[in-house]
Amino acid sequence: MTTIAVPTEQSNAEEEFEVLDGVSAADQLAGAITISAYEPVGKTIAAAIDAIRPGASEEDCANAICLVESLGRLYRFAKSIRDARLIAKINADGELTLGPVRYYVGNKRSEKCRQGKMSEAVQKIMDAAAGDMDAFVGCLSSSALKVGATRKLLSPADFDAVFETTIEQDLKTGKPVKVLKSADERFLK
Incomplete structure (x- = not known):
């Protein structure tokens, strides 16, 4: 899992990216974007998916499966970087409003029944x-x-x-x- 440390108001440090297989997350993302500059992503996806037909080779099917799964990972990764940078920007400059949507920084919360307390909660x-x-x-x-x-x-x-x-x-x-x-x-x- 990629973790991104968001700079605090006291820190001017750049975001820190976890290094995966010797390549930083920032470089991985940049590499993915650079690849798409040479071959438009839409055409690559369309060609890979179009190759899946009755009689298609296992390699063609595997390529399409891997491409779509990679795009999902790339989306989640890019979103995590975007969110971290927006948090830093909002912390520095205040809330951001784009049309009817207001972006702000809040605490991530979740509530669930305590471990081993389900029977007591039901009672x-x-x-x-x-x-x-x-x-x-x-x-x-x-x-x-x-x-x-x-x-x-x-x-x-x-x-x-x-x-x-x-x-x-x-x-x-x-x-x-x-x-x-x-x-x-x-x-x-």
């Missing part, structure tokens, strides 16, 4: 709800139950009574939408 919520299951259910997140663990615990009939499997349909054809799936043998049991 406290049930007590506070005074038996009102709808109030309790209102405290659950959208996917609060683990499907696999629940399937093991419940009988098939009970599971089917409370869980559903939906298959997305194509609006034009009414047929199931096909998606690319992958299975990494290193993680299969």
Whole structure:
């Protein structure tokens, strides 16, 4: 994971980039941008994806898969650099407003149930709800139950009574939408 240290108001230091394989993150990004200057990215992507057809070689498929995955990594990397520089700029100059969007620096927060306190939390919520299951259910997140663990615990009939499997349909054809799936043998049991 690439980490970028944002200069503080007390520091005039340049951003520090983690060195990966002997090449700094800044140089990696610059290299990716330089490559695209010689061969437009759009044409490269289109050609790689266009090569995937019935009868295409494994190499063509692998090239397209790797290219798109690399673009995803490049996007996340460029975004992290952009965000770090915007944080430094906003810390120095104040908030930035572009049209209806206001950019400002805030603290990253997340809240979750404490480790080992789930049963206690559920009991406290049930007590506070005074038996009102709808109030309790209102405290659950959208996917609060683990499907696999629940399937093991419940009988098939009970599971089917409370869980559903939906298959997305194509609006034009009414047929199931096909998606690319992958299975990494290193993680299969």
